[in-house]
Amino acid sequence: MFTGTDDDPGTLETLRTLGFRDPSAAAGIVRRWHHGRFRATATARARELLTELMPGLLKALGSTAAPDQALLNFDLFLGNLPAGIQLFSLFKANPALLELVAAIMGSAPGLAAHLARRTQLLDAVLSPAFYRPLPAAPEMAADLATQLAKVDHEQDILDLARRWANDRRFQVGVQQLKAIVRPAEAGSPTPTSPPPRFPRCATGSSSASPRRMAASGASGWPCWAWASSAAARCRRPPTST
16 A cells, blocks of 8 residues: 555545545655654564554544644654564554554644653553552652652753653653543642752752752752642643753
8 A cells, every 4th residue: 555656546545534634645654654764664574564553553543633643743753763663563462552652643742742752651651550640749759859869960860850750741641641530630739848858959060969969958949849740730741851
């Protein structure tokens, strides 16, 4: 269907029936995949698996609220993958995962953009723990502080904190998409003040260690703020890192 260079009328009609408003553009995107333009589709085995997945993938993308945008988002996601065989094998073994990714691509642009940047999040999505309610804000803040203690430079601290918050919002966003939680439940409750002497994650010195900041109570943005606001801001598109 997509291995040639020209649009096949039957293929275009199939894409139109599936819900794509611009079937020619959709066919062109898929054709690039089959021509091995991405690292994820560079091997014959990857393209073979993709061919097997294509009917279910297009049907899943076509059933979303915005099929054409969903396909574009999936194209971006695919372009960021370092390889495709493992993911395509996962999709083949877990059709529900393929449907979830399609739903993200077509119904949640903020989540889709974050997943395109952080393709490794799919490993977390496969874990049952991913679908459990987020822990209380103090527990999340403690988890963030543990992560921040592994880096020393200010930019690294800020990047890690932003990535941590976006990953948490992605988790809650997926839970909303699957109707596990309601939006009103996702962001409540959160504390209005940090625990005493809680670690802080930004200072005026790029060489300051979070461990020393925690011990000295240095001024700056408190880590708890990232944690306590992560669920409350989950409906906003994750910010780029």
